[in-house]
Amino acid sequence: MKRGFGSDNHAGVHPKILESIALANIEHAPSYGTDDWTEAAIKEFRKQFGTEAQVFFVFNGTAANVTALRALTRPYQSVFCSDVAHINVDECGAPEQMAGCKLIPLPSRNGKISVEELEKAFIRRGDQHYSQTQVLSLTQPTELGTTYSIEELTGLITWAKSKKLYVHIDGSRLANAAIHLNKSFKEFTTDLGVDVVSFGGTKNGLLMGEAVIFLNKSLAHDFKYIRKQSSQLPSKSRFIACQFTAYFQNDLWKEIAGNSLQRAQELYEAVREIPQITVREKPQSNAVFAKIPSAWVKSLREKYFFYVWDENTFECRWMTSWDTKSEDIQGFAQALKEHVHPPASPK
Incomplete structure (x- = not known):
C-alpha cells in the first residue's frame, strides 16, 4: 500500500x-x-x-x-x-x-x-x-x-x-x-x-x-x-x-510527534489556497480536515489513500505520521491541483 x-x-x-x-x-x-x-x-x-x-x-x-x-x-x-x-x-x-x-x-x-x-x-x-x-x-x-x-x-x-x-x-x-x-x-x-x-x-x-x-x-x-x-x-x-x-x-517521542505535526502544518500550507478546497483550520495535531468536491475522492484515493470524515459534506481527514515526508505532501498537493486544472490531453 x-x-x-x-x-x-x-x-x-x-x-x-x-x-x-x-x-x-x-x-x-x-x-x-x-x-x-x-x-x-x-x-x-x-x-x-x-x-x-x-x-x-x-x-x-x-x-x-x-x-x-x-x-x-x-x-x-x-x-x-x-x-x-x-x-x-x-x-x-x-x-x-x-x-x-x-x-x-x-x-x-x-x-x-x-x-x-x-x-x-x-x-x-x-x-x-x-x-x-x-x-x-x-x-x-x-x-x-x-x-x-x-x-x-x-x-x-x-x-x-x-x-x-x-x-x-x-x-x-x-x-x-x-x-x-x-x-x-x-x-x-x-x-x-x-x-x-x-x-x-x-x-x-x-x-x-x-x-x-x-x-x-x-x-x-x-x-x-x-x-x-x-x-x-x-x-x-x-x-x-x-x-x-x-x-x-x-x-524519540519528540522526533516522532514533531515530524507528524510539522508535516500536517506543511500539508495545510500546501492546500489551503487551492480553489474548491475549504480547510477547517491550521492543524494543532497531525490531522488536516478539508472539504473537497465529491467527484475528486475516488481518483485521489487511488494515489494517496485517505478517509472521508463526513459523507454529507465530503469533509476529509488527512493524517500524517512519523514517516510522512515532504515529497508525500507535495505529491498530494499536486494531485489536488490537477483536479482544479486537469492536464491538457495530447492532440
Whole structure:
C-alpha cells in the first residue's frame, strides 16, 4: 500500500522501536509484567508523568479507554464526553457494554467541550432515577485535530474537581499535544489534576500496545483485577514495555510527534489556497480536515489513500505520521491541483 494520509495507524513500526523488540527477544523472562523490561518502561513513564504514576500495559486503545473507565465508574454512573469523542463514536459501544457506565455526549466546537455545556448537563444530583455523572473524559488532542490549551484544560479540570468528578484523558496522540503546547506531559496532565490517562503507542510508531496511567494512584488499587478480567493482561509484557522504553529514551517521542505535526502544518500550507478546497483550520495535531468536491475522492484515493470524515459534506481527514515526508505532501498537493486544472490531453 502506497504511503497516504489515511491514518497514523497505517504507518509501519519505527526502526528504533522495532529494534527494541528484537533486543528483548532473548532467552526467557518472567511473564505478566514481572520482567526487567516492564520495570524499565515504568521508570520512563514516571520520568514523564511523575514518580507517583501507576502504569499498566494493554493491547489497544479501546481497551485502554474502557478499562480506565471501568476503574473510575460504577454501573449507575455516567461519563461526560464530546459528541465526536472516540469513546462515543468509534468504540462500538464498548464503554457501555464492558465498563457498564453511560456516556453522555455533549455538543462540541471543533472537537472541544466547554464549561458552559458541562454546566447545562450536570443535573439531577442524587436523583435515584438518573444516572449520576462521575467522570469527565477529554480527548487531547481532539478528534478534529485541535488541542486544548493549558488555560482551557485548567478551566475544565477545575470545574470537574469542583463537582467531585474524576478526569480521564484519551491520549492516543498525547505526544502531538505536548509538541504543540511545548509542554512536558506532566505539565498538562499530572500538574493540572488529571486522574487517568489512556496513553497511545500504536499511532506513534509502536507495533502495538497502549498504557493506562493512573496519576491519582489511589484509583489504581484494583486495576490489576480489572485488566485481567477484561482480557487485557499481556503475558509477554516485555514486548510492549520495551517499545515504550525506546519511545521515551533519547526523546524519540519528540522526533516522532514533531515530524507528524510539522508535516500536517506543511500539508495545510500546501492546500489551503487551492480553489474548491475549504480547510477547517491550521492543524494543532497531525490531522488536516478539508472539504473537497465529491467527484475528486475516488481518483485521489487511488494515489494517496485517505478517509472521508463526513459523507454529507465530503469533509476529509488527512493524517500524517512519523514517516510522512515532504515529497508525500507535495505529491498530494499536486494531485489536488490537477483536479482544479486537469492536464491538457495530447492532440
